[in-house]
Amino acid sequence: MGALTKADMAERLFEELGLNKREAKEMVEMFFEEIRRSLEDNTQVKLSGFGNFDLRDKSERPGRNPKTGEEIPITARRVVTFRPGQKLKQRVEAYAGTK
């Protein structure tokens, strides 16, 4: 089974909700763009039934170039983490049981 993509999601909005193709495509774009904007704004995103996108600031730490062995610091950065909600976790676990 191939991965679910933005094109598949737009197709679903077209088929199931009757949005026209352009509206459906824009809707999918806006959905992900608004989530990105919120995260860019350092604001957590909570989607009930799915999960939370959180932000974490990491300070600089020592690293190494795996090819050359040279020491280079891994710079301070902000990263996005995803915490699946209870409902999604349970649904995914149930899948493992029936495989």
Add this chain to the structure above:
Amino acid sequence: MALTKSELIERIAARQTQLSSKDVELAVKTLIEEMADNLANGGRIEIRGFGSFSLHFRAPRVGRNPKTGASVELHGKYVPHFKPGKELRERVNAAMHREKGGDEGKSDKQRESARSPSASAGML
């Protein structure tokens, strides 16, 4: 403060004129449901510029009942995993550097001396 589903629906509705809020609400709920259904069926999700969702396997292990101390066999299971895409990583990280203002431009040595206790003691 967090962005919730209903707030997300309002923001999308405010950005476009053709669909009613009701339509936007239904669309957002449909999208979230489709993503959750897909993972619940063992699938992957790949959204360019945002990231990918997949399932990671957690091996079976022996756990303990915290009350009685009795050991319990825990089954192996799948858990959802998200890997942020390049655009999301870069935008979030660039925003942090803008907020913290200019530190990025300093050399490691300057950063180090600004942080070290002896340097700050010297300044007091």
